Amino acid sequence: MKKVNAKKIDKKPEVIKTTRRKFLKKTVAAGLGAAVAAPTLFNIRTAAAKGTTWRIQTSWPGGIGLEIFKSWCNGIQEKSGGELIFKGFTAKDVVGDFQLFDAVKNGVLEGMNPFTIYWAGRMPASVFLTSYPMGLRNPHEWDVFYYGLGGIELTRELFAQHDMYYVGPIHHGPNIIHSKVPIRSIEDFRGRKMRVPGGMVSELFSAAGAKTTLLPGSEIFPALEKGTIDVADYVGPAVNYALGFHQVTKYISMGPAGFMSIYQPVDLMDLTVGMKVWNALPKHLKIFVEMEVHSYSDMHHAAIQKADQDAWVKFEEAGTVVTRLGEDDVEAFTTLAVPLWYKWANRDKYAAKVFKMQLDYMMSGSLGYANPDMVKGQTLKFV
Numbered sequence: 539m540k541k542v543n544a545k546k547i548d549k550k551p552e553v554i555k556t557t558r559r560k561f562l563k564k565t566v567a568a569g570l571g572a573a574v575a576a577p578t579l580f581n582i583r584t585a586a587a588k589g590t591t592w593r594i595q596t597s598w599p600g601g602i603g604l605e606i607f608k609s610w611c612n613g614i615q616e617k618s619g620g621e622l623i624f625k626g627f628t629a630k631d632v633v634g635d636f637q638l639f640d641a642v643k644n645g646v647l648e649g650m651n652p653f654t655i656y657w658a659g660r661m662p663a664s665v666f667l668t669s670y671p672m673g674l675r676n677p678h679e680w681d682v683f684y685y686g687l688g689g690i691e692l693t694r695e696l697f698a699q700h701d702m703y704y705v706g707p708i709h710h711g712p713n714i715i716h717s718k719v720p721i722r723s724i725e726d727f728r729g730r731k732m733r734v735p736g737g738m739v740s741e742l743f744s745a746a747g748a749k750t751t752l753l754p755g756s757e758i759f760p761a762l763e764k765g766t767i768d769v770a771d772y773v774g775p776a777v778n779y780a781l782g783f784h785q786v787t788k789y790i791s792m793g794p795a796g797f798m799s800i801y802q803p804v805d806l807m808d809l810t811v812g813m814k815v816w817n818a819l820p821k822h823l824k825i826f827v828e829m830e831v832h833s834y835s836d837m838h839h840a841a842i843q844k845a846d847q848d849a850w851v852k853f854e855e856a857g858t859v860v861t862r863l864g865e866d867d868v869e870a871f872t873t874l875a876v877p878l879w880y881k882w883a884n885r886d887k888y889a890a891k892v893f894k895m896q897l898d899y900m901m902s903g904s905l906g907y908a909n910p911d912m913v914k915g916q917t918l919k920f921v
Contacts, residue, residue, distance in 0.1 A: 590623065591648075594650065595649075599781065607838075610838075635656065638650040639652075648815045649812070652810070653807055655667075660700075671802075671871060674905075689892065690706065692888070710842050711773065712805065713799050713803075714771075716770050731749050732751070735752070741878055745874045753767075785856075794864060795862065883920075
């Protein structure tokens with residue numbers, strides 16, 4: 539019979555005791571940790587369950603713009619700790635592009651992410667809330683207007699009259715022109731059936747001889763395909779390629795080098811929400827949303843510019859021909875644009891205030907886009 543080692547037997551209970559003590563210590567510590575962490579976890583889950591949901595429809599019908607918008611919306615819940623949820627909708631998902639204004643005003647949607655120029659017919663000042671022919675030409679100049687010169691306060695005052703809160707501008711880039719025929723000078727617009735976004739831009743090209751029509755972005759491709767129009771302004775290369783414009787046009791027309799678009803070099807979008815919706819938010823979430831929009835504007839702009847670089851290669855491979863207007867054309871369009879500046883600025887006091895703020899900036903030593911000779915004989919009625 540095999541002998542049993544007594545020493546080994548004696549050690550086993552001690553090992554078990556030690557192990558149990560360690561286990562109990564760890565279990566107690568874990569329990570205390572869970573007890574401390576539990577309220578935090580509960581609060582997050584509770585916030586997520588009770589989080590405020592905003593239904594927001596964008597004007598983007600597809601492409602990189604829509605991808606970035608959806609991604610941004612999907613990240614808001616986590617960033618806000620579950621207190622706020624953005625449910626993003628594509629163009630026309632809930633209402634038509636041009637019905638967004640009423641949808642937000644009447645509570646059908648909590649918010650909208652439109653091209654600001656769409657509201658020119660409702661609020662004349664909106665033509666000056668995004669770039670217009672021969673006006674401010676770079677994104678940072680618009681940031682100066684909104685966040686440095688008082689533009690954001692004036693814009694919010696304007697939208698408040700319609701029971702809405704303008705959160706902030708959102709950059710994406712310049713607009714370009716797609717055409718079935720080459721556009722190499724201002725004269726080439728004469729007689730062309732052209733899609734434009736409305737407002738001053740529409741009047742500029744009408745003055746240049748084009749037969750303009752107003753269409754939302756989602757209707758441009760079929761109009762070009764059917765021949766309803768043969769020239770179309772829309773946004774930048776990446777989105778326009780994704781929408782298939784290279785399949786129904788052969789040419790892209792832009793301004794001189796460094797001036798991609800003479801009529802909308804900074805086509806601004808925005809985030810605007812219903813006033814009741816905005817007022818229902820606690821102060822810390824209002825600050826959160828305003829800062830998010832400012833941050834999103836930068837991210838949105840940079841991502842689209844990156845995508846544009848890739849799109850130019852694709853357009854070239856598709857056989858698209860890029861043409862540019864000359865400096866003489868810029869002068870000719872400026873001659874047409876200046877009277878339109880004043881025509882729109884004189885429609886109401888808000889339009890006049892916004893434009894005067896920008897005109898002073900454009901005539902300053904910082905920019906020099908305008909000078910006394912250019913505006914000689916023009917007057918502002920409400921200033």
